[in-house]
Amino acid sequence: MFDELSARFEDAIKGLKGEAKISETNIDPALKQVRRALLEADVSLSVVKEFVEEIREKAIGTEVVRGVTPDQKFIQVVHDQLVQVMGGANAPLASGGESPTVVLMAGLQGAGKTTATAKLGLHLKEQGRKALMVAADVYRPAAIDQLETLGEQIGIEVFSLGADSKPEDIAAAGLREAREKGFDTLLVDTAGRLQIDDEMMNEMVRIRSAVQPNEVLLVVDSMIGQEAADLTRAFHEKVGITGAVLTKLDGDSRGGAALSIRKISGQPIKFIGTGEKVEALQPFHPERMASRILGMGDVLTLVEKAQKEVEIADAESMQKKLQDATFDFADFVKQMRLIKRMGSLGGLMKMIPGMNKIDDGMLKSGEEQLKRIEAMICSMTNDERSKPELLAAQPSRRRRVALGSGHSAADVDKVLADFQKMRGFMKQMSSGGGMPGMSGMPGMGGMPGMGGMPGMGGMPGMGAPGLGGANRGGGHAPQKRQRPIKKKKGFGDL
Numbered sequence: 001m002f003d004e005l006s007a008r009f010e011d012a013i014k015g016l017k018g019e020a021k022i023s024e025t026n027i028d029p030a031l032k033q034v035r036r037a038l039l040e041a042d043v044s045l046s047v048v049k050e051f052v053e054e055i056r057e058k059a060i061g062t063e064v065v066r067g068v069t070p071d072q073k074f075i076q077v078v079h080d081q082l083v084q085v086m087g088g089a090n091a092p093l094a095s096g097g098e099s100p101t102v103v104l105m106a107g108l109q110g111a112g113k114t115t116a117t118a119k120l121g122l123h124l125k126e127q128g129r130k131a132l133m134v135a136a137d138v139y140r141p142a143a144i145d146q147l148e149t150l151g152e153q154i155g156i157e158v159f160s161l162g163a164d165s166k167p168e169d170i171a172a173a174g175l176r177e178a179r180e181k182g183f184d185t186l187l188v189d190t191a192g193r194l195q196i197d198d199e200m201m202n203e204m205v206r207i208r209s210a211v212q213p214n215e216v217l218l219v220v221d222s223m224i225g226q227e228a229a230d231l232t233r234a235f236h237e238k239v240g241i242t243g244a245v246l247t248k249l250d251g252d253s254r255g256g257a258a259l260s261i262r263k264i265s266g267q268p269i270k271f272i273g274t275g276e277k278v279e280a281l282q283p284f285h286p287e288r289m290a291s292r293i294l295g296m297g298d299v300l301t302l303v304e305k306a307q308k309e310v311e312i313a314d315a316e317s318m319q320k321k322l323q324d325a326t327f328d329f330a331d332f333v334k335q336m337r338l339i340k341r342m343g344s345l346g347g348l349m350k351m352i353p354g355m356n357k358i359d360d361g362m363l364k365s366g367e368e369q370l371k372r373i374e375a376m377i378c379s380m381t382n383d384e385r386s387k388p389e390l391l392a393a394q395p396s397r398r399r400r401v402a403l404g405s406g407h408s409a410a411d412v413d414k415v416l417a418d419f420q421k422m423r424g425f426m427k428q429m430s431s432g433g434g435m436p437g438m439s440g441m442p443g444m445g446g447m448p449g450m451g452g453m454p455g456m457g458g459m460p461g462m463g464a465p466g467l468g469g470a471n472r473g474g475g476h477a478p479q480k481r482q483r484p485i486k487k488k489k490g491f492g493d494l
Contacts, residue, residue, distance in 0.1 A: 107219035109192035134174035228257035379404030
């Protein structure tokens, strides 16, 4: 998401490089690129016009302080304006005080409303809140079953009266249930339609009257583009939304909905869905999204993801294993699976400033290599995982692992050799020695490194701390003599 938009913004900024100051003459080509970028991202035309004019007013005539070039100043102006358009700051859910906080989920069919309801329920559970989900979609086949299945999966109770009751009666009964059993939050999953119609809106009004919600969240599919503006306007005028949940941001969406919703309705985006898994929901932070659009990364979200998945005790234990060179294949698999829980490798890499330039094909190749390595490790016995030297000493063991994983003995030899070199490298680094030449993860042919992943003490196997070797051929880079360096802190050490 936003890759094309980011590239267009970069083109706009290039035109200002080398200029002495921002003027009427040199800003026009940059603004044309910005306008084109936003239109191609399916941002509403009215929003584009206003956005571009506000950038022009704020950029022209601004003082460029010493050490700051006009293109850098332009980036700052665009960043600040993006943040403002998307809401300025994170907007948390409203509170119902002593009564349960009632959240009404609205939207068109296919936007991911039921899944978003479950994702929000899990998010609140992780914050220590006790939520009750209400299945009030009586029209879509299996909608009630879907919510009940999701509820069972995440350990959240679901209230339902079946498909023969009126949605407003189900919502009202669910609210009574929440009050009687001491739930602090009620999430009402309502029915969607294939298009906006009066019947749908009138039903939403009746449900709203029945439960008097603290929040009405419009669930919007980020891939619908400029239609997001019309959808937002229609729901806000008839029902009165208080915020939005933007779904499917991990897909091939152009991102225009994120820039249109706030401007059209005046209401903030409160959450974004970043994947199909029920854990893939994040609070929406306009300043972080603006940084990602402009290719600046999103380190704060990356750190939060890691803190959510990594226990401090586990991180300290892993750090000690790295320093003592006792890190084994079982630890390696554990780290790989930890990354999978945090999201795709490509998505994580692009949150790191400067890493958005990495070729998607290279990232995909790296993910495939990780799968191959995991298959080899899963074919090892417990003793072989904990004692890699057993594999090194007995070729028959390596042949058995190769057959079991569907790879060649040479592939296993390569992974084992790279793993042993990586362990020696980490021990040398921890003792303050020089940095031996290494090309990246075992078997990954120089995948750019991800040194210092949060809480993982440098993420073994993901290359040297910093940006690992760029050799894509699979071999190691020639060793060079370097001065001894001090151990660098990863995000987990901050």
